[in-house]
Amino acid sequence: MNFRSTRSDECVSPSYALLHGLAADGGLYVPESFPEKVLSYKELAGKSYQEIAEAVLSHFFTNFTAEERKQMIASAYNDMTFRDDRIVPLHSIDTDLSIAELFHGRTLAFKDLALSLFPYLLTAAKKQEKEDRDILILTATSGDTGKAALEGFKDVAGTNIMVFYPSEGVSPMQKQQMQKQEGNNVKVSAIYGNFDDAQSFLKRVFTSAEVNAYANDKGVLFSSANSINIGRLFPQVAYYVSTYVSLVDNGAISEGETFDVIVPTGNFGNILAGYFAKKMGVPIGKLICASNQNKVLADFFETGVYDMNRDFYTTSSPSMDILLSSNFERFLFYVAKEDAAKVAQWEKDLLETGKMSVSADELKTLRQEFEGGWIDDDETKAVINHVYNDFGYLLDPHTAVAYGVGMNRHRQGLDEGRHTVIMATAHPYKFPPVICEALALRQSDDPFDMLADISSVTGIALPKPLADLKDKPIRFSDSIDKEDMKKAVLSFVDAIAAKH
Template identity: 60%
Template structure:
């Protein structure tokens, strides 16, 4: 299968796209010929998560042999990496609402679902391409991607990873997870700025030929672990396909019955993966895009205009504190009718004016698949409290945003209540101790760990062993730099391992 850029017509093979991440013209790689309607219930019936992954990913990466793909998948989704053999279990909250728990991996966030497999895909792609350079993974994070990428690439031969995160844009527990990261090939740096600042810089760097030549002379090349890389996005499709199979197996829906999906998202990758599952034949009905107060996506789904010219808010759901959603470009490509020239024009508009608008025909394609709603911090806390008091279930702030968006969409469209809905739960609640304490009126401790002990005592939720283990680990990465110094930080890191 070939992959092409959302902004151009040059086609590359799968392993090139996996290895390089971003296209040379600044666009994102998408399948030249998308495998539309290639999945049925019989393809995934009675299969475990690993087997479903092999079916789905063989459609997107047919370059890998069946045996090799299964080997990588089984290594990624092992008992060593996930605390439940179901990998992504469904928790029944209401008769028509299930919570898809995506936080049972090494870092208790949905990013583990892709970043447990992606390093295997990248190393395999590197070998297939005959690439001898050391690969430096450059990653911007709003909280969860960074730790998951660090854990995934920790001490993987031939790779190194540099993560940037905003000083005030992650929870204390997310910060500790990154600051205490182990591994000889990792570097973590905070920046005085927000996630968009870090992400925009890295996207510019990926198409900076002078810097690429400078590091190439030292035997190094850049790649990405953000979902701009198709190797990060593709494994996320799997858990929506698997959830569909589980719903049918449980008798919650019939095999040809549509179900809705609600996804809390800032960078748009997680909900785009659900859209990919739908395009591949899974009977997903409405995709509800849940946002926090940084509601640029909600406004787009209501108006057809994406406008970044607005205040940036730091919220209690920090992984969604994003105004420039990178994967949104792939979605625009599809609603344009896969018109790369049209997509390139939109991205030029976004860069020059901070906004873009789709036409009526394109907006009709949007509304045929998507809806959007947003929830502010006070509403988020109220939902955490309401769900716990009603069902004894503790949601993290991002999952609560999704629940709130579902409730708001249900008010506008009561008929949706007759259709089964999946809420994508993207993080373990213990990653956000202060928000949970405030929502449930539990005493906030002097440290995050004291707060978590208090939460555990009240709710009975067990302390995840990975977070418990953080207590005794030393801080390794405490540097904070101005965002203008990111390039120098990268070059300095390159000098520590380059030839």
């Protein structure tokens, strides 16, 4: 399996795509020939999460042997990295609704499911490519990717990682997780700006000949841990496949029965993995893209117009505070029937005008598989309150957005009677101020005080990763102007070179 760019006929090996992240023309890597209809319940029944991951990844990372893949998967998914041996357990709300819990990893977010495996994939790719430069992972985060990437790559030999996050755009707990990160090869900085600013800058770094030449002279190669990298994206397909197997095993649906999936969506990587699972044979009906007030994606699925020329909102679901969804380009590649020139033009339109649109026929086709919906902050908190008081289940604000969109669809008769799965993307304890407000508990400047109150009311114990965090010292408290990000990266490059 080779990978091609979404914008041209550039074609590379999986190991090259893993190392470099972004295509030379600025496009994203997609499979040269997508493996369609290759998975079935009969072949997957009775398999563990690890075995399902191998069944999925064997179609994409063909540069590794089956034994190599299995060893990497075993290292990524075990009782040291995930608190539940099922990796992605299902919670049933009622007969027609299940919640896939993606937050049982080391940092309590769905990003752990890919970023526990990605360091092994990258290290193996580096060896395969005979790459002797140090890798510098550059990552922008809207909250969860940063900590999961830092945790995955800390102290990995030959690899360094630098994370940028919006200073006022993450939860207090997400900020503490990053500021207190351990490891001798990590660097974290807040920026005065939003996630889109950080993400756009890093994309310019990856495509800057000047910056790359400077890094190369210092013996450093840039790579990415955002979901633009295939090592982040394709491991996520596995949890949609395992969810389907669990639904059948639990009797929620029968073999081959169609079910819908609602995904709280910001950067479009999570829901894109669901789309890929569907292409591989999982009987997903509709993929519902759930947005907060930054509803550029929900509007697109309604109108066919992607328009970034709008106000940016800082919301109670910060990981979705995004207007430029980086993985959306991969989706457009398939909307365009793999026409790279068309995708390149759409991306040019977005860059130059902040806006692009698909045709009426293209919109009609994509709406057979995708729909969008959104709710605001007040509705999000009301959903958290409702689900906790009616079902005794505590949602984080992102999952609450998905739940609220699902409630609205049900009221409008849009769910067509199919079983629905909500992808729960984070543990609620990562967002104590929002949870306290939703449950009418006192606010505090100390997030750990709020968590103690939430725990005393709900009986949900403080997860060990957060309990351990409380007494750790802050290591990274810098906040810089977004215009200084290049200087910060080059300074870290110098520091890496100085080690040698």
